[in-house]
Amino acid sequence: MRHASTYLPAAEIADSVRRGERAAVEVVEEHLATIAEREPEVHAFNALTDAQARMAAELIDRRVAAGEDPGPLAGVPVALKDNLCTAGVPTTCSSRILEGWLPPYDATVVTRLGLAGAIAIGKTNLDEFAMGSSTENSAFGPTHNPHDASRVPGGSSGGSAAAVAAGFAPLALGSDTGGSIRQPAALCGVVGVKPTYGRVSRYGLIAFASSLDQIGPLAPTVADAALLLEVVAGHDPLDSTSVPEPPPSLVAGLDDGVEGLRVGVVAELMGQGVAPDVRRRVEAAAEALAGAGAKVEETSVAALAYGLSAYYLIAPAEASSNLARYDGVRYGLRVDAPTTATMNVATRTAGFGPEVKRRIMLGTYALSAGYYDAYYGKAQKVRTLVIRDFAAAYESFDLLLSPTSPTTAFPLGAKAADPLSMYLSDVCTIPSNLAGDPAVSVPFGTGDDGLPVGVQILAPALAEATMLRAAAVLEDAMLDQAMARAEATP
Amino acid sequence: MSERITAEDVTHVAGLARLELSDDELERFTVQLAAVLDHAADVEALDTEGVAPTAHPLPLANVLRDDVARPGLERAEVLAAAPAVEADRFRVPPVLGPPA
């Protein structure tokens, strides 16, 4: 059953709530009803915060009644990836080691959402500590793709992507360390943005790999993703790596088109490993941009070929250090043992799943005496090359284009036994994280299997506005095609 | 099989990371880590002579805060999260084992 406010644009919900035409409590109830219907099949959430959401909605309605403006996301339910700290609400990272932990503070993005009138509706499932590309590595069971429950939603923000795709919430926040927003967005047929590193405060985002992690929006449309990003972006004195620039204005210029923009299609990300049907969609997107007045050419960004290798040394290295604190001393799981050291071992061995252990081991190894230079040190230099080659490309192009994921959603369990094959599904998304540049995945039709395909638009640092304009053009092109099809159908 | 990493290496690394592996896991992890390191080895072929390492994608420096106190957390809340507490402190098993 389709509920009145589900699948409505967030902006429209907020506008009607602010004008008093729609009650926030109704919006929340309608979304909770949708969740009640399909959540057992999808399993997007680790926890619903329905009680808090109802109270928050009431408060919004009271403020509207009192003539106040609760903000640009008034009454809009937002699903939060369960690695974002929410005061007094369990935050688990889908890990046994944090099960039951109640953060004593809110992440900066959560605070900003509250100030904008948004309503947190639940904490979404993820690959444990955001390590994965399928949301199968969750201690609490996998999330299923709303388009086909036998398929993965992608990951690690699979719960957030599935929640948006299933109409559980008009908006969701995810985190993206190597594609963890964009890849599930692509596989679930929604828009996902990885902002410039430092655009959105990481304060309260439970770290996976600190120099790569970035929070970003997932939404059904480019406009809603832009709206959510505007709300959460901006300098935060609590995050030393937060960029000092004022938050970007994104929604206002969204319809300005791509006339005259130079767009490069990245050869290195179109080759081996990319499924032919996915490649065809990217080519179609290139045509659509060209049709809207962009100058589109194929180009080479050579170092990107090495991005995956560098990433799978740097990210685990940082993770091995970031995850050391889960030692059974101060919070979370403790498995008792006779000494502190053996207690640490017992706790971590019981509390972490296999993928997390694998990455901790890989990262510990890459940093350890005798291997640092060959692995971590070398990867950092490759990172420099990736940045350098991107910079060179952006001398000739305003934007770059590629697939988001080499394939559409794959079946649950298909890659579980072979970590490397799973890692390869991040090949197109990783370079942006290494460079710290923004990228967006925008749905652009379907593959041969009828499942969503996302194309990725990459941009230089802080150029989110231009990037989202191009994404909006692709979105419009898809709408036009759909309308044309609808008209052609008798 | 790859020579990249041996079972002894994996055991040593597990010790550094405070993890314990079953025999089964040890075998599986050795193979899997070797595969990832083999793949990562393609960066070895790359000439990075004279290339500076990048630790961080941002060109920021000197991010500082003023030396002004801010309220912290309530002790009761902090200790409520702890697995074991005694005398308002976090209780842990002995830090070193009994004398050898």
Added chain:
Amino acid sequence: MSDWETVVGLEVHCELATATKLFCGCRNAFGDEPNTNVCPVCLGLPGSLPVLNRGAVELAVRLGLALGCRVEPSLFHRKNYFYPDMPKDYQVSQYDRPINVDGALELPDGTRVGIERAHLEEDTGKSTHVGGGGRIHEADHSLVDYNRAGVPLVEIVSRPDLRSAEQARAYVNELRAVLLATGASDARMEEGSLRVDANISVRPAGFSTFGTRCEVKNLNSTRSLGRAIDYEARRQIALLEAGEQVAQQTRHWDEADGRTHPLRSKEEAYDYRYFPEPDLVPLAPDDAWLGQVRAGLPPLPAERRRRLAEATGSVPAAVAVVVERGLDDLVLGALAAGGDGRRLVVHAEHDLAGGTGALDPEAFAALSRLEADGALTATQAKAVLAELVAGGGDPAAVAERLGFRALGGDELAGAVDAAIAANPDAWDRYLAGDAKVSGFFVGQVMRATRGQADGKAVTALLAQRAAATPG
């Protein structure tokens, strides 16, 4: 037996006197209730992030400049190892790019001790070991308080330029003086805000290569430091003389038994896996900032000692005490007001340990002049000084109120002769060369003159009388 030389380098960890911790706004305070100065950042809670304290950087730079270091662009690294008093299980510390490099500290005896680096890092929490008499090895369990976790430290690493326990103690005292002078730290060893580790080795005298060193920890006072160096040097020498080797080790000083003991290795060999801290950005104080900090630096102990010695012509030991007490400005002020430099220093060294109270430079100067002119004896001057400290006033007036006047030469001679006449046995002993009896006669004369005699003049007169006595 060959001669051995002890070689010592010190690593001093010192808590900076900031209002807040290094990476969060929690109070940096000693002695508060456990776990009350904590927040998500210094507890290492998931999702928390560090932000560097400008005040800590400034104090580190002050110290660096005071030690003559170059202040360089620096970087924080993570030092990874598991320990329950370290909330994140890594310590954020400066590794290969420290903020201060290549300085020196000049000791009161003129020795220059090289400073390799003085870098910023965060402190750990504090563990209490319960059961087993509080000893870590025998404890039943441990309790952790994170109030200290994240407090800013500078680690000051000296070059191995020290050659004795005494010199090592002098180094720590001098470093404390610099820390106090710059306001960088309150440098209290007893509260743990200053902690010293010693790298100790020995080598045959005259050799330039270094022997194998041991790092000795748990030195909680300069006394322990001295004892530990002496013990450890003897231990190493004994090993080498027995034809054995010194093993490179970390050793623990046991104050109770006066020995060092090897620390049990902590489960696994250390491999700290240093890598750049990705949650922080580089630190590069610009010239304007450095200039500002440099301009705000007070004169440092070595410079103050030099200035005082030059101005007063006093001996280094006396000058060192006066500077250590912070009385050099008073002395120099009194000197400028016409005081007698040497006498001012003597009083500052011996008679002002309890403070200067109401004493002002002019009165101090006037007092030293009365003494220099012979109007007051040293003993009388001391008494007047005590009055000036207690209540101020004009020294001449105070002396008069106390009934002090210097005895005339004849009066004094008369008193000495009277004392000799009244104590013939003692005089015989004096003549026989028993020097101790001199003190007895001075006492007698003092009593007879109600303290108005000058002890030195009495001693001189006694010697004169003895020389004049036929043998």
